[in-house]
Every structure is written in C-alpha cells, then in structure tokens.
Amino acid sequence: MSARFRDLLVARARELGEILHHEADGAGEDPTREVGDYKDAAGQEAIAAVDAAHAAHAGRELKQIRAALERIADGSYGQCLDCGEPIDLRRLLALPATPFCTACQSAHEHGGERR
Ligand SMILES: [Zn+2]
Known part of the structure; x- marks a missing residue:
C-alpha cells in the first residue's frame, strides 16, 4: 500500500515545488518594470x-511530505510518530503526509502545553 501513498506524496511534493519555484522567480527584481508606477x-x-x-505554508507541507517519504523508505510509514499505533487509512488518504494519528494530533492541538 505504501507505493500508492508514495505516488500521492510525490505528486503533491511536485505541486508544492512549483508553488515555491514560482515564488522564488517572482521575488527578484524585474528589470523590465518601470519605476514610479506606485499604484502597480x-x-x-x-x-x-x-x-x-502561501509559500511558507507550502514549505511546511513539503517538509512533512519529505519526512513521510523517508518513513515510506524505512518502512515506518502509516504509524503514528507519537504512540506508534497505525494511522487510520482514511486519515492517510486525506492527509498523506500526516505524522500523527487522529488522537495524537488532537492532543497536540488542544493539550500541547499541559505537560
Ligand atoms: Zn498516535
């Protein structure tokens, strides 16, 4: 089953890579643009x-995807990084790069500082 997720993750990583590339291209000075067009x-x-x-978000997601691809390579993909339990398949299909099961994710979101 991990081959299927690898395909999903690789496809998503490629999309995000394009967003980030686009951002990098647009960040530079455009020498053809007239100076003094303030409205523009x-x-x-x-x-x-x-x-x-958008790029910051894409960068974070891309990091998660790279980590997920590493877990596919070492055979630990689909297990929660926190509790080691298998992550629900429907959750993986919706969020292939997620490192946590539903329970641990909500613990991170709601009770992170309580420890
Ligand atoms: Zn967990």
Missing part, C-alpha cells in the same frame, strides 16, 4: 504578501 507597486506588494504566506 502597491498591488504587487499585496500579491507578494499573499504569496509569501
């Missing part, structure tokens, strides 16, 4: 801010 510059900045948030 403001619009560009707003777009850049959205792209930066």
